[in-house]
Amino acid sequence: MSGPFGRRLVVAAIAAVLAVPIFFLAIRALTAWRQGYSWAEMDWEGKGHTSIADFLRAPEVGKRPIEVNGVSCVEYFRYRDGATVRTDCPP
Numbered sequence: 001m002s003g004p005f006g007r008r009l010v011v012a013a014i015a016a017v018l019a020v021p022i023f024f025l026a027i028r029a030l031t032a033w034r035q036g037y038s039w040a041e042m043d044w045e046g047k048g049h050t051s052i053a054d055f056l057r058a059p060e061v062g063k064r065p066i067e068v069n070g071v072s073c074v075e076y077f078r079y080r081d082g083a084t085v086r087t088d089c090p091p
Contacts, residue, residue, distance in 0.1 A: 025056075032058035044076065044085050061085055 032042075035058045042050045042058055066075045066087070073089035 028056050028059065032056055035059060035061075037061075037063075041076075046086065 032055050037058055039050050039055075042054045044054050044057060044061065060079055061076050062079050064075055064077065066073050068087065068089055071089050073087055075087045076085040077083060078085060
């Protein structure tokens with residue numbers, strides 16, 4: 001295939017292949033944003049900064065109040081299995 005029709009077909013095929021991961025990332029980012037976490041809260045591993053990967057992981061993490069040694073804290077947990085990601089207690 002050569003000529004303008006062939007080039008258009010190649011461009012359309014490449015666009016279609018790229019559209020799937022772009023759509024997935026856009027939906028993932030929208031879902032992460034709608035979780036309502038602040039940028040600092042999304043530092044799931046306590047590295048001192050939030051990465052794009054941390055941001056994109058936000059839809060997988062829930063938040064619930066807990067009590068630790070009589071202190072009201074916030075626990076972040078994975079929806080998948082309920083495992084604790086991080087616990088934040090006031091100083």
